[in-house]
Amino acid sequence: MRFAAPALALSILLAPVAVVAQxxxxxxxxxxxxxxxxxxxxxxxxxxxxxxxxxxxxxxxxxxxxxxxxxxxxxxxxxxxxxxxxxREASLDGQPVLTVTGHGKSIRFDSTKQLLSGPNAAEAKQVVQAPLVFAGFGMDRPDLGLRDYDGLDVKGKIVVLLSGYPKGLNSELGAHLSADKACMAMQRGAIGILTIPTKADTARRPWERRVQMSGDPRSNWLQADGTPFLRAPGIRADATLNPEFAAQLFGAGKQSLAAVLAEADKAGGKPKGFALGMTAQLERNSTFRPYSxxxxxxxxxxxxxxxxxxxxxxxxxxxxxxxxxxxxxxxxxxxxxxxxxxxxxxxxxxxxxxxxxxxxxxxxxxxxxxxxxxxxxxxxxxxxxxxxxxxxxxxxxxxxxxxxxxxxxxxxxxxxxxxxxxxxxxxxxxxxxxxxxxxxxxxxxxxxxxxxxxxxxxxxxxxxxxxxxxxxxxxxxxxxxxxxxxxxxxxxxxxxxxxxxxxxxxxxxxxxxxxxxxxxxxxxxxxxxxxxxxxxxxxxxxxxx
Missing domain, CATH: 3.40.630.10 (Zn peptidases)
Known part of the structure; x- marks a missing residue:
């Protein structure tokens, strides 16, 4: 297939180029x-x-x-x-809504000021409901001294995780483990992940910047059987919460979110996980478009x-x-x-x-x-x-x-x-x-x-x-x-x-x-x-x- 772009080609030919020593x-x-x-x-x-x-x-x-x-x-x-x-491209159809209930209250996250969530690659209409468990950074590598899931029952639950990895961890190792969090959570039986940015992450990427970069469709490459390749297919729900509003999830927990984030901000800090005593329900709709x-x-x-x-x-x-x-x-x-x-x-x-x-x-x-x-x-x-x-x-x-x-x-x-x-x-x-x-x-x-x-x-x-x-x-x-x-x-x-x-x-x-x-x-x-x-x-x- 041929595409004519004469004006563009001419602009390249006529563009002034400084003469430099080679x-x-x-x-x-x-x-x-x-x-x-x-x-x-x-x-x-x-x-x-x-x-x-x-x-x-x-x-x-x-x-x-x-x-x-x-x-x-x-x-x-x-x-x-x-x-x-x-x-195959998946696009959001409407604003995702997260409703959290427990401890005699109901909290609704229904705007990009509070919640960012992309489309789901596998399910067009989705309602996922499960108890919430905080699991620190979500690192599950005992061989590396990372045991965030120890003592936690997360099977069939949604885990609440901090973004990134403990300060002091080798950067390349930390980057790999961060990219692998969904797989680690799935292997423990979790069905969803809610991520809360750390202080360091928020300093690098303020919430307003996250909102600007959100809302785009997501794509997956298709396997020979026509199904999308999913690295962690068991994780059905995923979203990022604005720390300003996520603090409400920790109201009756063992620690406040402020204390958790302060600990995570220390060198080697590894906040311990605990059940939050609340249940979350994420609702979102997606539409699909195949292409190559x-x-x-x-x-x-x-x-x-x-x-x-x-x-x-x-x-x-x-x-x-x-x-x-x-x-x-x-x-x-x-x-x-x-x-x-x-x-x-x-x-x-x-x-x-x-x-x-x-x-x-x-x-x-x-x-x-x-x-x-x-x-x-x-x-x-x-x-x-x-x-x-x-x-x-x-x-x-x-x-x-x-x-x-x-x-x-x-x-x-x-x-x-x-x-x-x-x-x-x-x-x-x-x-x-x-x-x-x-x-x-x-x-x-x-x-x-x-x-x-x-x-x-x-x-x-x-x-x-x-x-x-x-x-x-x-x-x-x-x-x-x-x-x-x-x-x-x-x-x-x-x-x-x-x-x-x-x-x-x-x-x-x-x-x-x-x-x-x-x-x-x-x-x-x-x-x-x-x-x-x-x-x-x-x-x-x-x-x-």
């Missing part, structure tokens, strides 16, 4: 700028998954792969770059036939959050998030395709769909691989590099978990860039981008972003506070296209080094993620400092 011919700031300019244009309406704008973006990426001579891998049997992901949206997948073959079935995978999400219809500027263009990541991936792929000496292993490139809806395209690709008898041995992911300053370091989330760490550090250093630790552990970024779906399949992975050294911290925080998931994430931002070319250069060095390694990447023997998701895999001994 460190090397492979990476051109103007090329990075051209990709971002096309993908972040209003014509694409914010690249919402399943929309015409996303389809235009997918065709653009496929045409770039085609032009560089890459092998189509979305559907290898059909010679197509597109791996169609079957999806493609991952765009290509390959640059390797040079060594002995490792032709060992693929290094680069991922970046192509979608953004689309047209929200709010305010004068209603299109969320996603220039930084993640047109910049896609531009990086395309330039790395082009450099590898042009390189006369290709790396040993083949390299896959996947522009994935519906990251914004819950890492859905990457999960579908991870569970429905396109490599035939081969396997993905490492993943490098790009998501929202901040390209408004000349960075001197990069952050490789997850690097400390496997032998990818030293490879990434050495390759970055050779490109004149240092590797820095996670600068935002409280954000739990390790579980919030596409590489994580491959980690869950036992594959060593890293997620690369520009670092916080020098002006980086201010630039990153400024973007998060003012532009993240806002219409202002567009080409009016002060992009430094030389930084974009440098980011592509650094990641070219990293990916090439991984693909040339003599040995396969290994999880370290003491890595939680290696033990959790690849228990039978051969592990490496962590080198001494």
């Amino acid at each position: 460190d090397q011919a492979l990476f051109d700031p103007a090329a990075v700028r051209a990709h971002v300019t096309f993908l972040a244009d209003d014509t694409l309406d914010g690249r919402g998954s399943g929309t015409k704008g996303y389809t235009i973006a997918a065709n653009y990426v496929a045409s770039q792969f085609m032009g560089m001579g890459a092998t189509p891998m979305g559907d290898p049997a059909q010679g197509s770059f597109f791996q169609q992901v079957p999806l 949206s493609p991952n765009v997948v290509a390959m640059i073959p390797g040079s060594d036939p002995s490792v032709a079935d060992e693929f290094v995978l680069m991922t970046a999400h192509l979608d953004h959050i689309g047209d929200h219809g709010k305010g004068e500027d209603k299109i969320n263009n996603g220039a930084m998030d993640n047109a910049a990541g896609i531009a990086t991936m395309l330039e790395v792929a082009k450099a590898l395709a042009k390189d006369g000496k290709r790396p040993r292993r083949p390299i896959l490139f996947a522009a994935v769909t519906n990251e914004e809806g819950g890492l859905l395209g990457s999960e579908y690709l991870a569970r429905n691989p396109v490599t035939g008898k081969g396997k993905v041995v490492a993943v490098v992911n790009f998501d929202m590099p901040i390209l408004t300053y000349r960075f001197t370091d990069v952050v490789a989330f997850g690097a400390e978990n496997s032998t990818l760490g030293p490879v990434v550090a050495k390759a970055a250093s050779q490109a004149g860039i240092q590797l820095s630790p996670d600068p935002l552990p409280e954000e739990g970024l390790f579980t919030r981008s596409d590489h994580y779906r491959f980690v869950q399949q036992g594959i060593p992975s890293v997620f690369l972003m520009t670092g916080h050294a020098g002006p980086g911290k201010q630039a990153f925080n400024d973007f998060l506070e003012k532009h993240y998931h806002q219409p202002s994430d567009d080409l009016k931002l002060p992009f430094d296209w030389v930084a974009g070319a440098k980011f592509a250069e650094v990641n070219y060095s990293i990916v090439r080094a991984i693909a040339n390694e003599a040995e396969l990447p290994r999880w370290y023997a003491d890595s939680f993620f290696g033990k959790e998701f690849a228990p039978g895999a051969v592990k490496a001994v962590r080198p001494k400092p």
Whole structure:
């Protein structure tokens, strides 16, 4: 299918580009700028998954792969770059209502000032009623010293949980466990979860901001039988409560909510759970819409036939959050998030395709769909691989590099978990860039981008972003506070296209080094993620400092 956009194409051709000194011919700031300019244009309406704008973006990426001579891998049997992901969208029909009764009173939560709840992916009309039990942070990992469910009977009940994880817990571990709370609650027999933001969470994301980001439909990818894939199918009810109003649930409990939140705000604080003596009923209606949206997948073959079935995978999400219809500027263009990541991936792929000496292993490139809806395209690709008898041995992911300053370091989330760490550090250093630790552990970024779906399949992975050294911290925080998931994430931002070319250069060095390694990447023997998701895999001994 062809889409004509002559005005857009002309704007790219005529856009003024500063003349800059080039460190090397492979990476051109103007090329990075051209990709971002096309993908972040209003014509694409914010690249919402399943929309015409996303389809235009997918065709653009496929045409770039085609032009560089890459092998189509979305559907290898059909010679197509597109791996169609079957999806179903669920939308709220009306405002959810939560009614809590007990201790001689009835409390009704029926507005977004009090309650936020999305649609249910499985049930169109839903009424879920059950007793309430407070279970602290909702962490159920005795092997890690986390025993929030000890002494609690939550079978057939709705658990009330604090957001996040105890202060002092390793950030990547905490992020993983936070993402796994629904599964832990389901395994204990709970049927619903009500979440109350902690003080730290509220400081980062005030309730008004949560309301602004709420109300969107939810999507799930469909399994072969046509049913939505649900990570915790036993959890039928879920909602987030405004702490200001949630305090009423604790009125006759062992502790007030104020005391619970104060304890949770201390280093190592782990509030104990207790029955709240109240019953909650959540009512909500949902409507469903099936659709599909493609991952765009290509390959640059390797040079060594002995490792032709060992693929290094680069991922970046192509979608953004689309047209929200709010305010004068209603299109969320996603220039930084993640047109910049896609531009990086395309330039790395082009450099590898042009390189006369290709790396040993083949390299896959996947522009994935519906990251914004819950890492859905990457999960579908991870569970429905396109490599035939081969396997993905490492993943490098790009998501929202901040390209408004000349960075001197990069952050490789997850690097400390496997032998990818030293490879990434050495390759970055050779490109004149240092590797820095996670600068935002409280954000739990390790579980919030596409590489994580491959980690869950036992594959060593890293997620690369520009670092916080020098002006980086201010630039990153400024973007998060003012532009993240806002219409202002567009080409009016002060992009430094030389930084974009440098980011592509650094990641070219990293990916090439991984693909040339003599040995396969290994999880370290003491890595939680290696033990959790690849228990039978051969592990490496962590080198001494």
